[in-house]
Amino acid sequence: MMPEISAAQAVEHAQRGDAVILDVRPQVVRHQGSVPGAVVVEPAELTGRLRVNSQVRRDAEVAVIALNAQAEEIESRLSRLGFTRLVRIAGGFRALRGERA
DSSP: OOOEEOHHHHHHHHHHTSEEEEEOOOTTTGGGOOOTTOEEOOGGGHHHHHHHOTTSOTTSEEEEEOOGGGHHHHHHHHHHTTOOOEEEETTHHHHHHHHHO
């Protein structure tokens, strides 16, 4: 299971360029809003999109926003792609929305 960091930490790390916020929520859930600066990938397209996406370095911290029910599968797929610094944002999108407001 991915370790958790706070929304404030995720924003700080991303602003410093030390992390990428990866929004892997399905589009039907993203109607709640978006996260400025996040890389958005549909869960079904995760493997293909990140293989060719230069925005997400394999050695960077990747702060993941995903549905709780999909989080373990997302982590497993990202790990298989070679991402080793995966973290989950405590409180997910709602916490980030409050931090960015």
